[in-house]
Amino acid sequence: MTLEKSSANSIRLQMIQIQFQERNRYFSGTNLRLLEGWDKLIQQFLLFVILCTTGLFPNDILAQETWSLKTCVDYALDNNLDLNQKSNLVKIQQANLLESKASLLPDLNMGSDLNANFGRNIDGNTNAITFERTIGNQYWINSSLDIFRGLIKQNTIRYNSYLLSATREEVSLTRNKLIFNILTSYYTVMYSIGLTEVALGQVTLSELQLSRMQKFVDVGRESPITVQELKSQWAEDKLNLTRAQGNMSTALLDLKQLLRIEAGQPFNIDLITPNLLNATTVPGIDSLFKSAVNLLPEIKQQEYLLNASEKELAVAKGGIYPRVYLSAGYNSNFFDGDTLRYISQLENNQNQWVNLGIRIPIFNQASVYSLKKRKQIAIENQEYELQKRKDALYSEIWKAIDELQSSRNEYLASVESREFSRLSLENAAKKMEKGLASATDFEASKQRFVSAEAALLKAKLIYIMRKQMLEFYGKGNWNHLY
Numbered sequence: 001m002t003l004e005k006s007s008a009n010s011i012r013l014q015m016i017q018i019q020f021q022e023r024n025r026y027f028s029g030t031n032l033r034l035l036e037g038w039d040k041l042i043q044q045f046l047l048f049v050i051l052c053t054t055g056l057f058p059n060d061i062l063a064q065e066t067w068s069l070k071t072c073v074d075y076a077l078d079n080n081l082d083l084n085q086k087s088n089l090v091k092i093q094q095a096n097l098l099e100s101k102a103s104l105l106p107d108l109n110m111g112s113d114l115n116a117n118f119g120r121n122i123d124g125n126t127n128a129i130t131f132e133r134t135i136g137n138q139y140w141i142n143s144s145l146d147i148f149r150g151l152i153k154q155n156t157i158r159y160n161s162y163l164l165s166a167t168r169e170e171v172s173l174t175r176n177k178l179i180f181n182i183l184t185s186y187y188t189v190m191y192s193i194g195l196t197e198v199a200l201g202q203v204t205l206s207e208l209q210l211s212r213m214q215k216f217v218d219v220g221r222e223s224p225i226t227v228q229e230l231k232s233q234w235a236e237d238k239l240n241l242t243r244a245q246g247n248m249s250t251a252l253l254d255l256k257q258l259l260r261i262e263a264g265q266p267f268n269i270d271l272i273t274p275n276l277l278n279a280t281t282v283p284g285i286d287s288l289f290k291s292a293v294n295l296l297p298e299i300k301q302q303e304y305l306l307n308a309s310e311k312e313l314a315v316a317k318g319g320i321y322p323r324v325y326l327s328a329g330y331n332s333n334f335f336d337g338d339t340l341r342y343i344s345q346l347e348n349n350q351n352q353w354v355n356l357g358i359r360i361p362i363f364n365q366a367s368v369y370s371l372k373k374r375k376q377i378a379i380e381n382q383e384y385e386l387q388k389r390k391d392a393l394y395s396e397i398w399k400a401i402d403e404l405q406s407s408r409n410e411y412l413a414s415v416e417s418r419e420f421s422r423l424s425l426e427n428a429a430k431k432m433e434k435g436l437a438s439a440t441d442f443e444a445s446k447q448r449f450v451s452a453e454a455a456l457l458k459a460k461l462i463y464i465m466r467k468q469m470l471e472f473y474g475k476g477n478w479n480h481l482y
Contacts, residue, residue, distance in 0.1 A: 068270040069186055069481065072259060076182050079260050083178055086171045093167045097160040103153050106145035113138045135336035139346070142329030149325075150318030159311035166304035172297035172477075179478040185255040189269055191457070192248035198453065199241035202446065206234040209429065209442070233443050282401055288473055289394050295476025299393065302386040309382045313375035319368040323359040328352075397473055404466045411459040414452070421445075421452035 067075075077083060115136045120129065146153065210230040256267055293299050332350040334342055361368065428445035471480050 066268045066270045069183065072186055072255070072269075073179055073182050073478075076178055076259055077175065080178055081260075083171070083174050086167075086174045090164070090167050090171060093160065093164040097157070097164050100153065100157045100160045103156070106143050108141070108143045110139075110141035112140070137334040138331060139333075140329060140331035142327065144325060144327035147324040147326055148321070149323045150321030152315050152318035155311050155314040155318065159308050159315060162304045162308035162311060166301045166308065169297040169301035169304060173301060176297065176472075176478060179481070181258060182255075183478065183481060185251070185258050186269060187461075189248070189251045189255050190271060191461075192244070192251040193271065194457070196241070196244040196248045198450065199237065199244040202237045202450065203234070203241050205446070206230065206237045210234050229440065229443075233446075282404055283470065283474065285394070285398050285401055288401070288470065289397050292393055292397060292473040292476070293390060296393070296473070297476070299386075299389055302382070302389050306379070306382045306386055309375065309379045313372065313379060316368065316371040316375045319364075319371065320361060322361070325357055325359070327355045327357075393473075397470075400466050400469050400473070404463070404470065407459065407463040407466055411456070411463050414456040414459040418449070418452040418456045421449040425449045 113136075115138070117134045117136075120131055121134055122129065210227065214227055252267065253263060255269075256263060256265070261267060330350065330352050332346045334345045334349070425445045425448070428442045431441070468481065472478060
């Protein structure tokens with residue numbers, strides 16, 4: 001599975017953990033300093049906002065049934081139509097394998113014919129030519145068995161067995177892709193919720209700063225122009241909040257559609273994510289590649305298809321060998337006009353036969369040669385396809401390992417950048433209160449803080465996704481995610 005191709009879309013994930021860890025520091029630093037001297041009502045309102053956005057309310061207040069990542073994955077695995085279709089392909093291939101195994105057994109057939117002849121024909125009673133109408137009734141039963149047929153049936157069994165294994169690996173591949181899509185969509189919802197909370201925090205900060213400056217204007221300590229600029233910033237922050245809420249609604253709808261849940265059904269996700277930023281030993285490229293080749297279904301599927309192609313060639317080669325077969329049967333007849341009774345005629349006219357034969361192919365319009373040639377080319381193409389998959393996998397692992405450490409360094413640098421931006425925002429707020437900085441300076445500091453926070457979230461996400469990819473390559477599944 002090429003996870004790097006999905007990382008661009010996955011960058012908009014997993015905001016909550018960092019947002020929760022940093023929010024308290026943010027409010028306790030910038031906002032609470034702005035609140036000095038304010039009345040208790042506004043402080044209680046701000047505390048309410050913090051509790052709502054950080055999920056710190058007691059469970060008995062905000063308790064709701066939530067969907068964890070594991071719940072979403074399990075539900076999707078049970079209800080996804082593509083996965084169910086792939087599972088049906090396994091059942092079809094199982095039936096094909098059973099049919100090829102049953103072909104080793106002799107066949108057995110029986111039947112009856114009723115014949116009415118008019119004009120010149122043979123009288124069934126006298127074997128003489130007659131022009132009278134004659135009616136005959138025949139009963140028969142026969143069986144045949146291939147004693148030798150160039151091992152075509154045995155190789156067909158092995159061919160269908162490899163196809164069954166390849167189909168099962170295709171189901172596993174579809175399952176892994178589905179889990180990754182659920183994971184991406186799930187974290188996208190979490191990230192969009194986090195962005196909405198950031199936007200809400202910015203609106204709250206702008207509103208509080210506006211109220212603070214309005215008090216300064218009322219006592220003549222600040223110019224009304226500053227209040228107008230803060231109102232403009234407040235309006236812009238509210239617009240950003242509206243956009244963030246729209247994106248959150250869209251992300252939530254996408255996840256519900258992926259799970260095949262009705263749009264109007266209440267749906268809340270668990271906002272707890274694991275901490276994956278602990279230092280770990282990065283495995284070597286060759287050792288991780290060796291594990292991935294033996295575990296990943298997309299590689300195993302191609303190997304089974306290669307084995308199936310080889311057996312298909314063996315089936316084609318079987319066409320040049322003689323066929324030795326054995327057959328046996330029984331039949332009896334009844335003829336109209338005979339003086340004997342029906343049962344007596346069947347007893348008198350019965351016949352048993354046994355046949356042992358051989359069929360030697362000499363010339364069949366080069367059909368066997370052409371079939372062999374096509375199957376040989378198919379094997380070569382399958383070998384190329386298998387090697388292409390391995391080369392692509394090696395490149396993916398190489399790139400993931402090479403970028404893992406750089407992404408961690410980027411995250412650490414983003415942490416430092418965000419801390420400096422927070423301090424800069426606090427200083428801009430203080431200077432603005434003292435008349436040493438304009439509203440424009442304050443807005444610039446606030447935007448730098450928001451950008452630094454977004455960069456921090458992005459850096460952490462990239463590191464987590466690359467680490468998850470390495471674990472996927474080493475384990476061959478996504479079980480470690482939940």
